[in-house]
Amino acid sequence: MKHLTGAMAIAMATATPMAAETIDVTIVAGHPPIFIWVKNLTEAFIPAVDAALEGTGHSIDWNEAYGGSLAKPGGESDAVAAGLAQVAYNPTLFNPSLYPLQNVAYVAPFGTDDPRLAAQIVTEIQAKTPAMMQAWADQDQVFLGGGFAIDSYHLFVTEPVNSVADMEGRRICAPGPTANWIQGTGAAPVSSSLGEYYNSIQTGVCDGAVVFATAAAPAGIAEVAPYMIRVDFGAPFAAGLSANADFYEDLPEEVRAALHAGADAFAEAMFSDQEDLIAGAYDKISADGGQIIDPSEEVRQEWAAALPAIPRDWAARQDAAGLPGTEVLRAYMDALRAAGETPLRDWDKE
Template sequence: MTLTIRRLLAGTALATGLSAGLALPAMADETIDITIVNGHPPIFLWVKHLTESFIPAVDAALEGSGYAINWTEAYGGTLAGVGGELEAIENGLAEIGSVPTVFMPNQLPLQNVTYNTPFGPSSAQMVMSAMEVLYDTIPAMGESWHTYDTEYLGGGFALDNYILMTNFPVTSIDDLAGHRIAAPGPAVNWLEGTGAVGVAGNLTTYYNDLQTGVFDGVIVFATAAAPARLQEVAPYVTVTDFGAQSAGGIVANQTWLADQPEVVQNALRAGAAAYQAGYLEEQSARVTAAMAAIAPDADHLHTLAPEERARWAAALPDVAGTWAAATDAAGLPATEVLNAYVATLQAAGADLGRDWSMR
């Protein structure tokens, strides 16, 4: 719901209350202006639930506190493009945002541990639970945001099981030779050793680039592929089970946040928790329908056999080890994060195509 609509509804409620002679609730003593940003449009769940889960939960937590929020929602490139959210928050253009860390492998490498351990669990809930363990036990996870004057509030979101969509049929990695395949950020590494040519891309351009032949396929996830109608330009779906991936979270400008009353800070963190819960619940409900939309018949759907999935995972270079060594050298505890992440998944009984740990 846009700010204008909310104001109109609020005005209507005020008029109705006065005409009925009803007592109105006390007005907040202080209203705080907050701009919230994400570069993707609201058709995607991680943006949709800013409006549907995060904002209502924050407002509810502040009821009776004497504080209220005047929200400005800036999505779909209106304030920052995809990958530009962190800079917008750091520079004070927005106070809060849902930041897609997948597009920031250099700025926030620790947050990209899942993208450097492909063929992990398909459960987004399992991935997010493991990531929360990392945030709870490894201080550098939260501290790494501080480099950009930002503070992690919670609300981590994971993208559902990544798959392959192409304009040609794929039943094994041998079919990929010579084809240009787009993938987000560090997921390009998942194509090394397969014969495919990896190209960096994102959801905002996938459809047009597939349509115009810039590339022949994309690594994507079902709940985004369906609303983006990617099946129209990449009708062949291969369930590779690359795994669900931690892709971002809700952060605030750190300097701004420190100036806010404790009750407001607590409300924002409560909102982030509600955002994650709402997001995961709807995501789970949408996966089956999304898969039916993008792969409506057996001619357009192929699931890799377990041995072929293991073959693909084994064909990759040591993606995790290379990432960990480079990130360790930059002064961040990537090896600790990597080992803790894999150990947490193994303890939870995750199906891993390859053990990427360095223990």
């Protein structure tokens, strides 16, 4: 495998691969391989694509551009749209303006802590909703699959939080739409990303962060924010694999099929790793000096009640923009309830 950066990666990415049996593909992810969604590009997606291509007469020469070498987290979509990369782990959570409907779970927290269920629900709604598929096309991309939901988000803070009132005046690092979950609590969200949390908390820019256990553990967040409040905001759909549309359309059918097969393998590997890592993540958090605190159900209800009607307002904005926001919100909440979940608020009925 070649890990290319800078001009070399761009030169390889802009080559025209279609005339050769070997196709040059740059695959991009903004985060480093310490995170499972990047690790499994190397360990699951690429091997599965290569295996699917065996005997077809086609092969791929992969160039892996991770950890900000080609794009920072959230910049992957632009890199693929511009043709700097052909395939991306595309974290839609960082681009709510580009993929607004895909972020429905982020605006409707306290729904489910089951990542597989969350990914399944949003992927199925997306497949039935032309506007959601059009969002990929608008970015000159094709959704390959590999829809992934993050394990449930929690709150890591430098000082204990025993009630919503304890949030008053705190500055909380929160990526993209997770900032919504801080509204109404008296705390101020600070736009940030996983790679910045540790230093931001250590230097006092933030008093804590909204983050999930399987990312908090490898990032050592408990070293600087030792109180993990298991708020259980939920496990939202956060990303999928996408390909440059022009590149994809010019591919032989066997290669297209291989990319989709690889995306399926990637998703399964991700969820399998995630399940194995969650328990270990709590052990690592404790080993780093973290104290895991389970708030009462009354405190969780208090937190949910403190939030403004974010989903209703979000749906209204999408509707006004000509998108089926109300329809998608209702479909998401209905699917949760049909699966046996009991959301803390019935956001679609407010």
